[in-house]
Amino acid sequence: MTQIKERYTLTQPQKMMVFILSMSLYGLSNMITELVPEVNIGPVNFSIEYFAFIPLTLCILFHPFYAAIGASIGEVIFGEVMLGQFSGFGEIEKLVIFTLAMYVAGIIVNNPKNKVQVGIAAMTGVIIHQFLNMISDITKVWIGVDDFEAVSGLPQSVVAIEGFSFLNDVLFSGILFALLPTLYLVPRLYGKIEPLLGMKPRDNKTKYPISGILKPRFIIIGVLLSAVAMGCEFLSEAGIDIFEWEAEFGDTAIWISLAAAAVVALITIIVLVTGKNKAKRSMANE
Amino acid sequence: MAAAKSFADKLSFEQIKIELLNTAYGNDRTLIAKLDPRTLFLWYTFFGIAPWFIYSKMILAGMLVFVIGTTIMTKVSRLIIFILIMGLLGESGYLLIASFFFGGNLGIIVPLLTLTMKLSVISLASITAFCSMSPERLGEGLLRIGVPGQVSFSISYGYRMLPTLFEEYNHIFMSYRLRGKSPEKHGLFYFRTVIYFIKLAVKSFYPLLLSMAKRARTTVEALETKGGQYAFRNPAVKKLKLAKLRIGKNDYFFLLISVLYLMSIFISSHYVQF
Known part of the structure; x- marks a missing residue:
């Protein structure tokens, strides 16, 4: 070992192993949480939101990116597709948010034996996830309701409800199902589970692949998604305008709104196709 | 206690396994299930996005009627629809109650109803498109796009x-x-x-x-x-x-009907306002 900071690299099959492990386990846990009944005491909801400790543990022990993406795909497949609740675009949003949160949690830790680090990482992961969820839920009502600010009481109530559920999830699910189990599992599994996949345990000598965050594919996906998001935002503004025109211009407005909807559909298809080609190219580069 | 026991019996792991496989493979004989996955993706691309940008109640209602029709055609299990309705009602109900605390009045019901209508169109469209698709077809379709x-x-x-x-x-x-x-x-x-x-x-x-x-x-x-x-x-x-x-005659027919229907509601919404 001449190099002090060695890059944490995995072979292609090892990445696949981490992916499959994370996908099946988190998927299974998702099904179990669906079965456990909720308890409501007043407005406080004591439901098991998710077993976040599984992806957190795996992100801390293995390569965070593959564990994170495996977990979110597992959630979509076991928790949505199999239960007949697959909802198309909504899943893409969930996938991105969850992967991001878990990945960040994973890269915070550079020594899985350090309990403080593991604890901070677990809470950070949950907070990022729930915070982004809250923002996306508020945005949905904001886009969905015409003249959102003009409706008295609505903006405050949306923020209040979402903010409350954010705190509820972070404090209840976050501590019970993320912090404590992760602190229990990580030290026990560290050094035991890695040999089963044929890899060395991560230790503080191996550096986190900082360049791993800035991989071309990740950047491309990020840019594409933010472009789509901005496009949607833009179109929504335009959509409101179109509706207002209708009173004045009459007939043409119908065709404009029809065209706008068609354009949205077309853009999505183009994005899907180009995304595919870019992914292919970046795969070839690797 | 007896009630709790019989409930626990019903919720056995075995039962859930069977229920799940039923959802996945139970209804792949319907007309919509036979369509090409790409057709359904294209169809869903419109019905999943467009409602966000439509603020005319007439058009939304028309779309809602249409997707209710397609959902009935897929013969999807009642449990899924029940979960969906509970979720939608719960969300709007919470918003309604909370807005009263912030000085809202009954005027909030109309925008909330529009929002609920939008969400219903989107969720029913996704049920139509994805629930009837067997997992293999979904996988193939995703691979294709x-x-x-x-x-x-x-x-x-x-x-x-x-x-x-x-x-x-x-x-x-x-x-x-x-x-x-x-x-x-x-x-x-x-x-x-x-x-x-x-x-x-x-x-x-x-x-x-x-x-x-x-x-x-x-x-x-x-x-x-x-x-x-x-x-x-x-x-x-x-x-x-x-x-x-393969994209066949049925696929074109399905898309054509959808487009014609959409055009008719877009045009009629211009004449009928409420």
Whole structure:
């Protein structure tokens, strides 16, 4: 070992192993949480939101990116597709948010034996996830309701409800199902589970692949998604305008709104196709 | 107590397994299930996005009627629809109640109703498009529109492994219960019992993590002997896999009907305002 900071690299099959492990386990846990009944005491909801400790543990022990993406795909497949609740675009949003949160949690830790680090990482992961969820839920009502600010009481109530559920999830699910189990599992599994996949345990000598965050594919996906998001935002503004025109211009407005909807559909298809080609190219580069 | 017991009996792991397989494979004979996945994706692309930008109640109502019709055609299980309705009503109900605290009045009902209508159109469209699709077709369709091969592999793998994993988890959970000691008193609001079960549920994942790690390794090794990684990115393999996907007369017919219907509601919404 001449190099002090060695890059944490995995072979292609090892990445696949981490992916499959994370996908099946988190998927299974998702099904179990669906079965456990909720308890409501007043407005406080004591439901098991998710077993976040599984992806957190795996992100801390293995390569965070593959564990994170495996977990979110597992959630979509076991928790949505199999239960007949697959909802198309909504899943893409969930996938991105969850992967991001878990990945960040994973890269915070550079020594899985350090309990403080593991604890901070677990809470950070949950907070990022729930915070982004809250923002996306508020945005949905904001886009969905015409003249959102003009409706008295609505903006405050949306923020209040979402903010409350954010705190509820972070404090209840976050501590019970993320912090404590992760602190229990990580030290026990560290050094035991890695040999089963044929890899060395991560230790503080191996550096986190900082360049791993800035991989071309990740950047491309990020840019594409933010472009789509901005496009949607833009179109929504335009959509409101179109509706207002209708009173004045009459007939043409119908065709404009029809065209706008068609354009949205077309853009999505183009994005899907180009995304595919870019992914292919970046795969070839690797 | 007796009621709780019979409820627990109904909720056995075996029952859930059967129910799940029914959702996945139960209704692939309907007209919509026979359509090409690409057709449904295209159809969903419109119905999943457009409602966000439509603020005319007339158009939304028209779209809602249409997707209700298609949902009935898919013969989807009632449980799914029930879950959906509860979710939608719950969300708007909460918003309505909370807005009264912030000085709202009954005027809020109309915008909330519009929002609920939008969400219903979107969710019913996704049920129409995806619930009737069998998992293989969904996987093939996703592969066709450029989602990496790993995802469609994961779908098939998930369906294959789920019953095994469920059973294994159940075994571990039961053996923990056999060996362990449940709390003597239930405590306030069954507090101790709940904590005990949560602890077991979490601890049961520890052996499962290890055995699943072994299984993941076996799977990947088996995949590698068949050239899995190579196959995931080879266009020729993909072409061979997807050769059976074909857009037929029914697909064009379905899309044509949808477009005609949409045009008619867009035009009629101009004349009928409410």
